[in-house]
Amino acid sequence: MSCLSANDLQRIFQKLDKNGAGLISIDQLKWLLEKIGFQTSIDDLQALMGSGKCLDSIDFFFFYDIVIEKQKKGGDEASDDLNDDGDLVKAFKVFDLNDDGFISCEELQSVLSRLGLWDEQNCQDCKRMISMYDMNSDGLLDFEEFKFMMLSDFS
Template sequence: MESNGESKKVERQSSSFRLRSPSLNALRLQRIFDLFDKNGDGFITVEELSQALSRLGLDADLSDVKSTVESYIQPGNTGLNFDDFSSLHKTLDDSFFGGAAAGECDESSPNSAAAAEESDLVEAFKVFDENGDGFISARELQAVLKKLGLPEGGEMERVEKMIVSVDRNQDGRVDFFEFKNMMRAVVIPS
């Protein structure tokens, strides 16, 4: 059980879900980089990036990916190193979202920040809730983990343990409230 003090702490810091904190952004970007860098050589090749996008259900044309990415690869390198990947991410963020991730540090409007966070959480929940019934089942979680190429996606027992760890009412599935609590716990440093 959480005390009121802990609950308030979570509410106060929950805007970090949108990763306005540079250190959280860097950590998330590093995790994404590591996921895409399949062979762990410290570079993301055009092929690795294309495969990752494909696993996420984004069928990008290889030549388009190549033309976008190659200008960020430093001469002599086989792919994007982390700094190159970070630069590419920043450029895409600025182009498509007007640098929204950096520009949303304004804490003067907590209501709009909370609304934006809630909206992000709803969208993230929908990604997992494939059948739209308002719950994430072990099968749905496993499907997403497989699409992301994560080893946990191959073992239903591990997926079920992940569900149990956040399933507060023990109904065998995760509702939006449980999902929201889990996401807030994940992004708040202990």
Template sequence: MISKFCSELQWVFDYLDVNGDGKISPAELQGCVTRVGGGTVSVDEAEETVKSCDLNGDGLLDFEDFQKLMETSGEEEKNDTLKEAFAMYEMEGTGCITPTSLKRMLSRLGDSKSVEDCKAMIQKFDLNGDGVLSFEEFRIMMH
């Protein structure tokens, strides 16, 4: 599975590397977004994207840099989804999921639990023992 992913990623990298020099420039990245996605990316956005993942500082993405970019963009998307889910359970404005807020959300989803049941559920993933789930604890629980 991993080798298939790497070979698919290599194919995408090779496609983006228009001049075949083994590196993706901001201009190549910008041009590909326009061609493939139909959207637009400014020169500044393309340069910032390359800069954020450029491990050796040459202003270009080699394959290792490109892998980092792909992993990072996937993680950001996952974190955004997790933040939305966390917000649904965190209804008391405390910045964490409490037994009461968990009970309330589960009831809305048709799964009636007691506050004690919710305390037990939270306790399994409550890494610092404060009786509630922070976003980081929630994120770990969801992975």
């Protein structure tokens, strides 16, 4: 899992906090995790979050840090999960909106926009991100290219 910047996390939090109350619920957090391909139960989230039913932005940042640290400490366990390809297939399907087996620039931009991570002023970033891992230069990411991109972010 690649690390997000504080600005990225703040934008995600603001997108989730639709009513502007400065809080996101466990349900909203679960929705976000499912959108990026992680299935979890409300009970698991409550165990991670403690007794609170909502997170403010600071708690959200701490939650993110806990997830990243858990992933890093997973060591071999995390590598085994990635070698299984199950989670990577789920993540790939999140981006492959038309289910054609490829991630296009438009699909990448659409998913990043939904997550609040897309800045309309940086239109060329999408093409640049794909071209970095597009081994056959077709302008699309197939699953193997996506897998290489995700695994290289873990090292």
